[in-house]
Amino acid sequence: MTQIDPFETLADPTRRRILAALRDGERPVGDIVEAAGVHQSGVSRHLRILHEAGFVSVRPSGQRRLYALRxxxxxxxxxxxxxxxxxxxxxxxxxxxxxxxxxxxxxxxxxx
Structure with missing residues (x-):
């Protein structure tokens, strides 16, 4: 597995907005989409990158996936x-x- 540079991960302003949206705690994707002002497909892609880099955790809750900062x-x-x-x-x-x-x-x- 390739090591992901945390500075490169946080260089993207959308990912920083997503992290800011998660500062107050665990949230579903829909809430993050609203807070970040990006389409769901973009938020999902950035959440995947943040998850792979270790910045966020994800847990299933029924049909939803909840994201939180690590x-x-x-x-x-x-x-x-x-x-x-x-x-x-x-x-x-x-x-x-x-x-x-x-x-x-x-x-x-x-x-x-």
Whole structure:
């Protein structure tokens, strides 16, 4: 089986809309179609891709199939982003310190 790149999977805006539609919990295809604004055939194709990539689970419920988000791929993204977050936070800390220093310097300047 070919490994599916999660970034490629999420690059598609329709798939991101589908994931957003599933944020509040399990939903049938019809609800996802309405929320995503795409024909059922398109939603079904994107759900298949999301399922193969591990982003969604599916369970039968009578005649319906209910889709839900799986937490694991998002946890993997979180772990991947953690190293970059440290970089951003360090830069923001330096920026904050520079702003504080500037405000302190400006408040100490005599007013004309």
């Amino acid at each position: 937490p694991e791929p998002f946890q993997e993204f979180e772990a991947w982003l953690a190293a970059y977050r440290r970089l951003w936070e360090a830069r923001l800390d330096r920026f904050g310190a520079a702003l504080e220093q500037r405000q302190k310097t400006q408040s100490e300047e005599p007013k004309a």
